[in-house]
Amino acid sequence: MQPIGLLIEFKSGHIKPANFGMATAARAENRQLVALMVDAPADDDKAALEAYGVTRIVNIHTDSNQWNPAMHAAAVVAAMQENGITTLIGLTSPAGRELLPRVAAQLDAPLVMDCIEIDLDDHRVKTSQFSGKTIATIAMTGTHFIYGMRANVIAPLEAPAAAEVIDFSYTANHPSGFEVIETRTDGSGSQYLAESDIIISGGRGLKNAENFKLIFDCARHLNAAVGASRVAVDNGWVPYAMQVGQTGVKVNPKVYMAVGISGSVQHFAGMKTAKTIIAINTDANAPIMAHCDYYAVGDLFDILPALEKALASMTR
Amino acid sequence: MNIYVCVKHVPDSAATITVEGKTGINEKITFLLNPYDEHAVTEAARIKASSADTEVIAVCLGKAAAENTLRAAMAMGADRSILIETDTSRDSIFTARALAAAIRSDGRPWMVFTGKESIDSEGMQTQFRLAQYLSLPVATNAIKVDADSDGVTVECEREAGTIDVYRMAAPCVIGAGKGLNNPNYPTFPDIVKSRKKPIKKIGTAELTIDTPVAGMQIQELVPAVEQHSPKALTGSPADIAAQIVDILKNEAKVI
Ligand SMILES: Cc1cc2nc3c(=O)[nH]c(=O)nc-3n(C[C@H](O)[C@H](O)[C@H](O)COP(=O)(O)OP(=O)(O)OC[C@H]3O[C@@H](n4cnc5c(N)ncnc54)[C@H](O)[C@@H]3O)c2cc1C
Ligand SMILES: Nc1ncnc2c1ncn2[C@@H]1O[C@H](COP(=O)(O)O)[C@@H](O)[C@H]1O
Numbered sequence: 001m002q003p004i005g006l007l008i009e010f011k012s013g014h015i016k017p018a019n020f021g022m023a024t025a026a027r028a029e030n031r032q033l034v035a036l037m038v039d040a041p042a043d044d045d046k047a048a049l050e051a052y053g054v055t056r057i058v059n060i061h062t063d064s065n066q067w068n069p070a071m072h073a074a075a076v077v078a079a080m081q082e083n084g085i086t087t088l089i090g091l092t093s094p095a096g097r098e099l100l101p102r103v104a105a106q107l108d109a110p111l112v113m114d115c116i117e118i119d120l121d122d123h124r125v126k127t128s129q130f131s132g133k134t135i136a137t138i139a140m141t142g143t144h145f146i147y148g149m150r151a152n153v154i155a156p157l158e159a160p161a162a163a164e165v166i167d168f169s170y171t172a173n174h175p176s177g178f179e180v181i182e183t184r185t186d187g188s189g190s191q192y193l194a195e196s197d198i199i200i201s202g203g204r205g206l207k208n209a210e211n212f213k214l215i216f217d218c219a220r221h222l223n224a225a226v227g228a229s230r231v232a233v234d235n236g237w238v239p240y241a242m243q244v245g246q247t248g249v250k251v252n253p254k255v256y257m258a259v260g261i262s263g264s265v266q267h268f269a270g271m272k273t274a275k276t277i278i279a280i281n282t283d284a285n286a287p288i289m290a291h292c293d294y295y296a297v298g299d300l301f302d303i304l305p306a307l308e309k310a311l312a313s314m315t316r
Numbered sequence: 317m318n319i320y321v322c323v324k325h326v327p328d329s330a331a332t333i334t335v336e337g338k339t340g341i342n343e344k345i346t347f348l349l350n351p352y353d354e355h356a357v358t359e360a361a362r363i364k365a366s367s368a369d370t371e372v373i374a375v376c377l378g379k380a381a382a383e384n385t386l387r388a389a390m391a392m393g394a395d396r397s398i399l400i401e402t403d404t405s406r407d408s409i410f411t412a413r414a415l416a417a418a419i420r421s422d423g424r425p426w427m428v429f430t431g432k433e434s435i436d437s438e439g440m441q442t443q444f445r446l447a448q449y450l451s452l453p454v455a456t457n458a459i460k461v462d463a464d465s466d467g468v469t470v471e472c473e474r475e476a477g478t479i480d481v482y483r484m485a486a487p488c489v490i491g492a493g494k495g496l497n498n499p500n501y502p503t504f505p506d507i508v509k510s511r512k513k514p515i516k517k518i519g520t521a522e523l524t525i526d527t528p529v530a531g532m533q534i535q536e537l538v539p540a541v542e543q544h545s546p547k548a549l550t551g552s553p554a555d556i557a558a559q560i561v562d563i564l565k566n567e568a569k570v571i
Contacts, residue, residue, distance in 0.1 A: 067480065093475075095474070098474065101441035104445070105444040105447065111532075113438070113439065113441070114438060114440075129438055131329050133540055135539075136534050142529060143530070177453040177484055179483040179484075181482060183480050185477055185478045185479075186477045242476060246435055248494075278563065290546060291542065291546070294546070294547055294548075294560075296549040298556060305553075306556065307557040307560055310554070310558055
């Protein structure tokens with residue numbers, strides 16, 4: 001059985017659901033799924049991992065009591081070596097963008113981020129390139145293989161198994177010349193855009209920061225994340241972390257609502273893979289209207305309050 | 317002290333990409349300096365302005381046409397540049413080896429800047445590999461850099477609302493994020509001046525690069541297909557809202 005390492009991530013004390021899609025993509029008769037948990041012992045989540053076919057859980061303990069990507073990546077490499085793991089899969093999430101390339105660099109291993117398809121036997125993946133305008137099939141060669149999956153490309157499917165739990169302590173030399181001073185969280189990043197099933201984004205049509213409340217109000221009822229176009233970010237209405245697009249976050253939700261957004265090439269680069277795109281725009285000729293699933297020609301200042309009302313009455 | 321800035325020559329994001337052959341694209345389109353690398357050059361120039369005896373050197377692995385991107389980097393503040401010439405596109409394992417070798421043979425870095433990601437191959441990794449080959453610490457998606465003679469304090473945006481503050485010893489590698497600064501878009505005199513700045517051209521064979529065992533090879537490139545066929549939602553705002561709720565509930569099944 002070939003062991004496949006899964007780099008497990010947590011959000012507010014729970015395993016991110018996107019990890020289960022990752023486990024589903026990795027599962028096969030001849031493979032053993034090994035969950036690697038960095039400084040997050042699997043006590044409460046053992047059953048959840050087992051439900052998706054994980055048969056070994058490695059609780060990695062480092063002696064840092066905070067996020068430290070250099071240290072955590074070194075610990076993952078050590079745990080991979082200890083467990084004979086040469087294939088590692090993680091998410092192309094904020095933590096994955098820090099850890100996976102560090103692991104790949106240390107092992108001098110090939111890495112493709114943001115994979116939309118993976119073939120672990122042939123070490124072949126598909127990923128988008130040129131701002132989403134093309135799909136590349138990439139063959140990886142080497143002794144170790146690192147995959148960064150795009151969240152939500154594979155729907156999680158259960159396949160219950162029983163897992164053994166192993167503790168692994170990483171105390172080796174602290175990576176030199178790299179120190180974490182602090183991590184500041186302002187609480188605004190309630191839901192990471194790329195892993196959200198529903199995203200409502202606003203653009204220039206919103207006119208100012210206050211009006212974004214209309215979007216937040218709808219999003220709250222849906223547990224949706226809020227995104228924005230670059231214009232909304234550049235005008236200072238919302239923080240850069242909310243920017244969707246080529247130079248922002250690339251998202252892949254089930255539903256993407258573009259409100260007061262024209263649909264520039266660069267915006268599309270970040271959201272064109274959304275399953276259902278709904279556009280609200282006063283201009284019937286805005287590019288977004290020709291590249292979506294549903295469009296409403298109308299004023300967002302009329303439609304958003306009506307939508308908020310409809311959602312409120314439904315969720316009550 | 318030398319600040320190296322790695323800059324990539326990439327297709328303009330607004331350009332139409334047409335696939336040619338099995339793995340290539342038609343390159344008769346506008347290419348420019350990778351947008352994140354603009355922030356990297358701007359930051360290097362800013363640091364140079366407040367430090368004595370500092371030189372900013374732009375480094376690029378690319379085809380002959382990449383000279384234009386190095387000229388752009390010099391118009392934005394780099395003093396000189398190095399073009400590592402190649403005829404084919406290279407993966408980030410080879411690229412980082414070549415960049416590391418070129419930097420090593422040129423001088424001792426104080427800092428090495430890159431962008432956080434290239435917008436064509438979207439690899440998100442060259443900076444980490446470069447740091448590994450140069451045995452330097454690395455941080456990416458930097459939004460604030462405070463440099464002093466023995467190190468840098470760097471703020472990096474990990475995700476919405478989460479900022480990590482790291483202290484790295486110099487030399488170190490920093491991947492520039494969009495929040496770092498507003499790019500120094502060059503003025504006409506800057507452009508004229510940049511034409512006189514030197515570009516050192518070297519072939520990959522002239523550098524000591526050990527052949528990697530690992531690699532990432534593009535086997536096929538195809539245009540992404542558009543799967544949407546737009547349908548209109550009509551009626552009063554309340555009607556439109558009701559149709560949206562229906563789509564969310566019955567078609568997308570997210571509520
Ligand atoms: C290198 C580069 C990188 C870029 N990266 C990104 C990126 O990552 N993300 C990104 O988004 N952009 C990016 N851009 C910018 C991009 O080119 C566009 O300028 C931007 O996406 C436009 O934002 P917008 O749709 O909000 O504004 P606009 O294009 O001005 O569109 C506003 C829309 O709102 C509609 N509207 C106005 N009032 C109302 C109303 N009351 N009700 C309903 N609709 C209304 C208008 O009809 C219009 O269609 C990038 C550009 C470059 C050059
Ligand atoms: N061919 C190249 N020449 C110079 N710098 C490069 C090259 N490829 C990548 N880089 C640098 O590495 C960063 C990350 O690239 P990537 O790993 O492709 O996303 C870019 O923003 C550049 O600064």
